Amino acid sequence: MQWPVSFLLIALPVVAAFAHGPAFVGAITVFAVIFEGVLAGTPCCAGRVVGYLWERHYVATYLSTALVGGLGALLAAHRMRRERTLATVRSVAETAQRVLLRPVPHLLGRVSIETLYVSAAAEAQIGGDLFEAMSTAHGVRLLIGDVRGKGLLAVETAAAMLAAFREAAYDEPDLPAVARRLERSMSRRAAQLPDSEERFITTVLAEIPGDEPVVRIVNCGHPPPLLINRDRVSELSPCDPSPPLNLGVLLGGDYHVDVEPFRPGDRLLLYTDGVTETRDRTGAFYPLTQRVRNWTALPPRELLNRLHQDLLAYSDATLDDDIAVLLGHRLPDDRPDAD
Structure with a gap:
């Protein structure tokens, strides 16, 4: 498994949370975990398959990605609630402005x-x-x-x-x-x-x-x-x-x-x-x-x-x-x- 790529995949759900909703973040998390598993079993060294799919370090990577994905989904949900609140506040402010000015x-x-x-x-x-x-x-x-x-x-x-x-x-x-x-x-x-x-x-x-x-x-x-x-x-x-x-x-x-x-x-x-x-x-x-x-x-x-x-x-x-x-x-x- 390529560890630098794995580290990038762990961060992927958090990056997605800044622009997308919880459902999309969940889908990205599943994709990242599957892709990490694919990388863990990728053939290398003249065709020899590295059989570390369930080795504890890789399992820790899967769990870390899932945990980060869960936090990312919570962040995405919180961000969307704040955006809806802000939209409501802006609407009220615009109404108040039309009344006042x-x-x-x-x-x-x-x-x-x-x-x-x-x-x-x-x-x-x-x-x-x-x-x-x-x-x-x-x-x-x-x-x-x-x-x-x-x-x-x-x-x-x-x-x-x-x-x-x-x-x-x-x-x-x-x-x-x-x-x-x-x-x-x-x-x-x-x-x-x-x-x-x-x-x-x-x-x-x-x-x-x-x-x-x-x-x-x-x-x-x-x-x-x-x-x-x-x-x-x-x-x-x-x-x-x-x-x-x-x-x-x-x-x-x-x-x-x-x-x-x-x-x-x-x-x-x-x-x-x-x-x-x-x-x-x-x-x-x-x-x-x-x-x-x-x-x-x-x-x-x-x-x-x-x-x-x-x-x-x-x-x-x-x-x-x-x-x-x-x-x-x-x-x-x-x-x-x-x-």
């Missing part, structure tokens, strides 16, 4: 919308970053936010914030009123948590009226949006930053509105800090404004796709935080689909 319409009045969401967790679909866009009697209203913290509490808080915004955006006459409504909702939500004083959300609220070439912005402690005007990209830093939601009472501040020109053809890029805090191997932060200046000629969807690819390349595909991006593009008035 429902698809945003691509066209709201004279504003086209594109979004990007990337979860930092390998198997997760949702996290604490959120966005929404709605057409109301006051114009197109946009929201992007980032819940402090991680895990299920962050997801639940994001869901509560989105539900509050979807009501307030229709009801309230201006953005400060929307922000105050969100503040009250967030405060009630945070009061139910043990670390309520540490639970807050940074947000940007934006309003694009249909009858004025402007965008109104309330920035509640969030990274400043980018205004893309032809080949120019500029940060819309707030003149008077407003406090994050759930810190308004503590800081004693109100919500200040910044008004910026937003003409047909202009684009507004809202994002969470997962974008700008992405690091390369040297620890340098991602230069978002500089990168976007190279993509101003791209259509909105292609711009977000390029941003996604560039973030993965910049970080070597090791994103440490969730990423949410919302891009609003004011269409020219003569566009037929802008009516």
Whole structure:
């Protein structure tokens, strides 16, 4: 019998367990034992048959192969159970994502919308970053936010914030009123948590009226949006930053509105800090404004796709935080689909 070949045959069931089910692993085990027996009785030395088929060393080999095969079958069964569980978890996550971050319409009045969401967790679909866009009697209203913290509490808080915004955006006459409504909702939500004083959300609220070439912005402690005007990209830093939601009472501040020109053809890029805090191997932060200046000629969807690819390349595909991006593009008035 050829011992090196025999050793390989002993490992064969375990190798099969990584890609196949228990039945296949069992069949491979039977094959390996039979083949070991064939090798033990193979003619050698000028036709003389080695009669060691049932010699104790070979019997030990058969038993070892059978034992490894049994363990391989158990491993294969365990792997298949985990795969089914993971498939179920992914299905639930996808359903939760559709409820929490429902698809945003691509066209709201004279504003086209594109979004990007990337979860930092390998198997997760949702996290604490959120966005929404709605057409109301006051114009197109946009929201992007980032819940402090991680895990299920962050997801639940994001869901509560989105539900509050979807009501307030229709009801309230201006953005400060929307922000105050969100503040009250967030405060009630945070009061139910043990670390309520540490639970807050940074947000940007934006309003694009249909009858004025402007965008109104309330920035509640969030990274400043980018205004893309032809080949120019500029940060819309707030003149008077407003406090994050759930810190308004503590800081004693109100919500200040910044008004910026937003003409047909202009684009507004809202994002969470997962974008700008992405690091390369040297620890340098991602230069978002500089990168976007190279993509101003791209259509909105292609711009977000390029941003996604560039973030993965910049970080070597090791994103440490969730990423949410919302891009609003004011269409020219003569566009037929802008009516």
